[in-house]
Amino acid sequence: MLTYDFMRNAFAASAIVALVAGIVGYFLVLRGQTFAGHALSHVGFAGATGAVLLGIPAIWGLVGFTLIAGLGMGVLGERISGRDVAIGVVLSLSIGLGVLFLHFYTAYATQVTALLFGNVLGVNRQTLWTLLGLAIVSLAGLGVIARPLLFASLQPELAEAKGVSLQLVSLLFLAIVALTVAECAQIVGVLLVFTLMVGPAAAAGRWTTRLGRGVALAAALALAEAWAGIALAYYTDWPTSFWITALSAAVYFASLLPFNKLRLA
Amino acid sequence: MRAEEEKNKAVELEDVTIALAGRAILSRISLAIESGEFIGVLGPNGSGKTTLMRAILGLIPPSSGSIRVLGEPARRGNPAVGYMPQHRHSSGSFRLSGWDFVASTVNGHRWGLPGASAADRREIDEALSLVGASALAKRPLMETSGGERQRLLLAQALLGRPRLLLLDEPLISLDPHHQRTVVGLVRELQEALGIAVLFSAHEINPLLGALDRVLYLGGGQAALGKVAEVITGPVLSRLYGSEIEVVRMGNRIFVMSGEHDLEKAEHRHDAHL
Numbered sequence: 248m249l250t251y252d253f254m255r256n257a258f259a260a261s262a263i264v265a266l267v268a269g270i271v272g273y274f275l276v277l278r279g280q281t282f283a284g285h286a287l288s289h290v291g292f293a294g295a296t297g298a299v300l301l302g303i304p305a306i307w308g309l310v311g312f313t314l315i316a317g318l319g320m321g322v323l324g325e326r327i328s329g330r331d332v333a334i335g336v337v338l339s340l341s342i343g344l345g346v347l348f349l350h351f352y353t354a355y356a357t358q359v360t361a362l363l364f365g366n367v368l369g370v371n372r373q374t375l376w377t378l379l380g381l382a383i384v385s386l387a388g389l390g391v392i393a394r395p396l397l398f399a400s401l402q403p404e405l406a407e408a409k410g411v412s413l414q415l416v417s418l419l420f421l422a423i424v425a426l427t428v429a430e431c432a433q434i435v436g437v438l439l440v441f442t443l444m445v446g447p448a449a450a451a452g453r454w455t456t457r458l459g460r461g462v463a464l465a466a467a468l469a470l471a472e473a474w475a476g477i478a479l480a481y482y483t484d485w486p487t488s489f490w491i492t493a494l495s496a497a498v499y500f501a502s503l504l505p506f507n508k509l510r511l512a
Numbered sequence: 513m514r515a516e517e518e519k520n521k522a523v524e525l526e527d528v529t530i531a532l533a534g535r536a537i538l539s540r541i542s543l544a545i546e547s548g549e550f551i552g553v554l555g556p557n558g559s560g561k562t563t564l565m566r567a568i569l570g571l572i573p574p575s576s577g578s579i580r581v582l583g584e585p586a587r588r589g590n591p592a593v594g595y596m597p598q599h600r601h602s603s604g605s606f607r608l609s610g611w612d613f614v615a616s617t618v619n620g621h622r623w624g625l626p627g628a629s630a631a632d633r634r635e636i637d638e639a640l641s642l643v644g645a646s647a648l649a650k651r652p653l654m655e656t657s658g659g660e661r662q663r664l665l666l667a668q669a670l671l672g673r674p675r676l677l678l679l680d681e682p683l684i685s686l687d688p689h690h691q692r693t694v695v696g697l698v699r700e701l702q703e704a705l706g707i708a709v710l711f712s713a714h715e716i717n718p719l720l721g722a723l724d725r726v727l728y729l730g731g732g733q734a735a736l737g738k739v740a741e742v743i744t745g746p747v748l749s750r751l752y753g754s755e756i757e758v759v760r761m762g763n764r765i766f767v768m769s770g771e772h773d774l775e776k777a778e779h780r781h782d783a784h785l
Binding site: 276277390391392393394395397398399401402404405406407408409410411449452453454455456457458461 | 566569570571588589593595596597598605606607608609612613616617619620621622623624625626627650651652668669
């Protein structure tokens, strides 16, 4: 299976993305902002299709739109939290715009399918390098803000009193989430970003009680799910994204089982 | 001489007015709290208990007047001030340990990766043992009871060895037994460490044996003094702006408006929030 160039690329790309998604996703779930991740991926669809229309690689449209939307959400902060209807309307509008852009592009259905559901087997060398660059930026950014981010997530009022700028931390984090969403969309598509960012992190948070182990386990689970998904897709010829979502769901539901022995403590 | 006096003051308010969204929460309050005092902060919902604490923390600037904390102007991030906010947030479905939760405070305002040095870990362990939560801290925070959680949050507030501790409604949603335990623990710590404590609550009774003085807020006004001086019909009538009767029954005090027990009513109201 590894004799094929596209398979090697697929494994490398999914490894990069899964590690970032697992780590960033851990903080996303800890903060209870999973909906933000979902929202950003939808906005990314409009960005990606818009970019294709303009003849720019889809990933830069994704990055650009998710980043702008992430920063916008960070700036509005508290004012949009809980405004589910407003966010939902913007989400639908984003998908609608995506459809419009595709209409003008008169694209083939494969283009849409790849954006919505991912196309990890179509990753080329150049995309691989782009993903690696984005991953380094995301993780470096997270490394800088991790300490105040954790404090602000667990105890916002206390963090504010101790001098943490909640808004700045939230803004920077959402920018990092936006980059991660754009990366994930390359592997599993904009509709399934949850599967790598939320599933593994949620399971890791239930199986561990220590922060460091939780982050490491989230990354490990995401990586295992992504690689196993590609391998299963290779042998069954079923879509990779199906296998990754199935594994992610299986692991998450397993984490809900009340077996104390399953917990790694 | 003036400087010496100021050093002994934990909190000093001079003619302080605080307005939120155009509404004056506290108007022209002056008061001084000595270092080493245990102050019970009482008053109806919306009377400004949390606002006062946030102002002392430097989070809300007064629209006029000055607030001095431990001899300096109130400022955000003063390490000598410990704070325990009303607990509303949780780590969701995460089973993060109490220890990691408490440790997130240490240097939490600095950029970089989380992590505690050996000295930090010692300090965290010391704070946990002060409140009797060493064993508790190994367990996931979400699986602790209300009383246990308050112990952990108290340990968190003690990090950095504060000389002033602000506790915002630590008794909320605790049963009477755990309320007594928490009040007893805070009093013990306050005396052992010689620090000043502002402890806000809905009801005076759980605090009666422990507090030195009471600060009662209401109608933008404040009354600070011994329980017998402040919890009286005339003083509370002025703060509530309506006729209040104070009924003493054995060791308990009831603040009544007509036939209603006001403090109890506040408590019930809050339980529905």
